[in-house]
Amino acid sequence: MKLFLFLLLTQANLALADNILGFDDTSSETQYALEAQLDASIDAKEMDEWLRLLSTKPHHAGSVAGKENAEFIAELLKSWGFDVEIAEYRILLPTPKTREVELVSPTQYTALLREDSITEDESTSRRETLLPPYNAFSVDGEVEAELVFVNYGRPEDYELLERHGIDVTGKIAIAKYGKTWRGIKPKLAGEKGAIGTIIYSDPADDGYGAGDVYPKGPFKHESGVQRGSVMDMPTYPGDVLTPGIGATKKAKRLKRKNAPTITKIPVVPMSHRDALPLLAAMDGAVVPAEWRGGLPITYHFGPGPARVRIKLKFNWDMITAYNVIARLEGSKYPDEWVIRGNHHDGWNHGAADPLSGLVAMLAEAKAVAALAKQGHPPLRTMIYAAWDAEEPGLIGSTEWAEHHAKELKQKTVAYLNTDGTSRGLIGIGGSHVLERFFNQVMEDVKDPRSDITIKERRRTADMVFAPTDKLKTEAKDRADLRIYPMGSGSDYTPFLQHLGIASANLGFGGEAAGGSYHTLYDTYEHYTTWGDPGLVYGATLAKVTGRAALRLANAPRLPFEFKGLADNVALYVTELKELADKMRKSTAKTNRMISDGIYAAALDPTKTLGPPPIETAVPHFNFAPLENALSRLQSAADGFDAAAKQSTGTSEEINHLLYTSERLLTRDEGIEGRSWYKHHIYAPGFYTGYGVKTIPGVREAIEQREYEVVGPQIEIAAEVLNRMSERIELLTSKLGDE
């Protein structure tokens, strides 16, 4: 049996090594020749120059510099031969008017809420148009209350607080940045009854506790503050006033007071320099070791006696977002679109986020346009988009995607996203129908620092550094590296999760940790010293994304494949069953220990930590519909794979059936309680924010102990997979006909 499998694998690999997925012998050869030309025209020096120019000034959405950057990008794309328009949307974007945070007792301290310019980095002195640190889409408000330290402000942190008998009702929660998306912190604090939230960057996470701080090293300066949106993106991203529709001038808008994605309580970010006096003035029980940060104090839970007043007021202005949309018409299939995107707005100078990714996309676009000029236009239409207003909540991309939803669903083959990138290992997330496709792309690009491919670099690094033994073994044994399932955090979200377009997000990382993210210190100097000196990985990224985009644009038959999908769905189904089993066992065990008096006997009576609460026993769920759907998906995928190897079918009908298959993983009703999110395999977690939840309907029902919902959600997930299987079976029979 083993030998037989081995032979099959070897054969499959040989077959794939010859031709590019979706191409035959001749077209593969032509495509490889085009890719050699693509590689030759990527110029890291030119990318570096664009990076320097575009990061000269802070260029947030709504700023003069932001508009100038959009125009500069549009001019470049036009000069290379693209058909360019700037698509404008009217969006609500709050900017700070009043920001006051004051420790009023038992000691006094007024937070500076300001970052220091440093002489070693002249960009940090160009700050006339810099937005001061704030959290966009915090509500206005003035509150005064005692502080409670809530660690990272995650659900499990509140569970521990409850065991200590600490209630945040009527208090101000002070949370560390990290471990979960920032918007979850005020959302959960508000749900628990807090009246305000402070988020600060603890030096243990990305400051002096992690490494040398800027400018000596890349880590966070003591005055550094992470800006960022706290809009409730897990409900819907984009303009808060126009959910589900494009924010055109005439769009029907919600009243601001009715916009559900603005926070319920005021929230403000600060540096650890400002947080120190506040935390030092706290008392109450000492926090457990896992909650301690890197400041030279003993961390206490509170509440109080530190009492803080927060006053926040914002300019609730309507601004214009400028999306640059550049088209290169397909020579054979103009109505099939391959879309590439990267945002152009930054919270500040934005050298790493987003410009490092943007300049790679520009280099790619220039190369693709040059090929067209030399007589090799893409067969399908290619669209390069530089999005505005990503930082405040994926707004530019979401409005464009909502505005053109119908046409995009009909025509879009795939959406490929990049955002800030650095150096090290390739990271690819996305739709698993493209897993094999991206593996082949990774097999064809060399790592710039070694003589192996970027796939082998990733594989070897995973074999050494993957977080579990299981993943280390898998890295060694699985032919394809898994691409990770996507939650949210960049502009692919409207395409993948709202429209059901097969999508991916690509970048390099892992070897340039630091603390500049969304601070004044995300500058050209910081990035070219610590991020990706010489932009060598940026140039490699352009080769990766350029290959991927060109292959999708030129493939006679689109390179979608379903065995990767089936294998990943199988993993998620196993995870769900294990999750339910684990919760059932641990709940039973904990309940028993409580009723047997084990906790009462074990816990130190002089300490505040009490037993966990009794939970309802976790029932057995019927996973059979999902398992049956999975079996069908697996055999449909195998059938397609066999047929695809035999068939030369490349009809428009087959291609249309292929690229619209991802739509079948969505439902118009959306997922439970969040109708904007239509995809039933990938969604950002309601309580994790960016973090993905796979098969979210089922997973979140189990995690949130809503047991009566689990069964119906299993049925829905099964139905979605069955529709996909039906499509794959149809494709198999069509391939047989051609």
Ligand SMILES: [Zn+2]
């Ligand atoms: Zn970004």
